[in-house]
Amino acid sequence: MKKSLIALALLSAGVATAQTTVEFWHSLGDAKRSGWIQQRADEYNKTHPGVKIVPVYKGSYNDSLQATILAARQGKAPALVQVVEVGSQLALDSGVFQPVSSIKNVDFSDYIKPVLNYYTIGGKVNSLPFNSSSPVLYYNQDLMQKAGLDPKRPPTTFGALLKACDQIKAAGLDAKCFGMSMNGWFIEQWMSQQGATLLNNDNGRKARATASNLDSTAARKIFQFFKDLNDKGYYTYSGKLEDWDGSDAIFTNQKAVFHITSTADIVNIGDAAKKSGFKMGVGVLPIPDGAPRNGVVIGGASLWISKGIPKAQAEAALDFALFMTNPKNMATWHQLTGYYPVRNSSIELLRKEGWFSKAPLQTVAFNQLQQTKVNAASAGALNGAALETRKIIEEGIQKVLAGQSVDAALKDTKARVDKALADYNKNFR
DSSP states (O other): OHHHHHHHHHHHTTOOOSOEEEEEEEOOOSHHHHHHHHHHHHHHHHHOTTEEEEEEEOSSHHHHHHHHHHHHHTTOOOSEEEEEGGGHHHHHHHTOEEOGGGTSOOOOTTBOHHHHHHTEETTEEOSEEEEEEOEEEEEEHHHHHHTTOOTTSOOOBHHHHHHHHHHHHHHTOSSEEEEEOBOHHHHHHHHHHTTOOSBHHHHHTSSOOOOBOTTSHHHHHHHHHHHHHHHTTOEEOOSSBTOHHHHHHHHHTTSEEEEEEEGGGHHHHHHHHHHHTOOEEEEOOOBOTTOOOOOOOOEEEEEEEESSSOHHHHHHHHHHHHHHTSHHHHHHHHHHHOOBOOBHHHHHHHHHTTHHHHOTHHHHHHHHHHTOOOSHHHHOOOOTTHHHHHHHHHHHHHHHHTTOOHHHHHHHHHHHHHHHHHHHHGGGO
């Protein structure tokens, strides 16, 4: 009787006795990254007894986003979802999420501007940056030396890379010059580095994108680069689209001297290089000759909060997202994975701890990001059909590798991308 009266008094005073559960759907299934997420959830749960954070691995980025949209339509949406950066327009158009900036006032001034720029759409911060990355050049210092190249001076342009490839070929090394996964993400990067937008209407940020800029001089330079590499036998990849692991393996098995992939792989590839017995170097992303080096487009994913869930649940989801991405946690996240820590204060914390002296390769990536100019090109392309259009662009590059002319491949690729945009946009007339 006494317990019942106490419970009744708590309820009448507006004190919630029920626990608020926040399911967090993510796409980081490896033990290292998912373990870090679970540790943060456990820490948060201990200090917030009225909330229970439940991390759930939901497969690939695409699988997770589609599962979220379906769950929301069934009234069973998770409170917090990790969404891949190019899924931002689709997430926005789905209508199942709410801008994080509408839940409560958040001071975003500490977030690295080029990172926050991507997730700011229509003047609103729709999602909270989490795992962020950009591409850099990885290289085998030992093989460079065997070819008579200076490991302290890795190539920074397409022309310099091709010239290095000439020297590697002449040295007769048992390795290709250059390898990277066949991935449209890199094409987006090289468009940005030239200060060019991939899509019209300021990359779909001024108005919904209706056409690509794949008929531009900037796009032609990228496709021509692949043709030049291929014609001389300098390029290698697994033959599959978006085969990150296969491409990494070519490099770590010393079958390619140069390799381009995400900064998020610096730790894993560095460990694999040590096991393979060679010294790895990291340089800035090589770009088209004469380009202004406008900067990189952020990759990775951000944290979105579902719409239509109870206010207490939404606030708890945002509070955990802010906790998980606080300066200290982002610093440890970066040290563990290689992803950017997304906050300027995290960078300062790492500097004070002497991290960059212990891990100098990370400095290259940070400098490249911090020197990125904040504009429509580096903000990245907003495109609800992005997963499809990336594949179309990848297939366009493959046609060049198969012998099709650059002009023909670009014409066909642009037509297919523009059609995909038009088909998607029909849903919003």
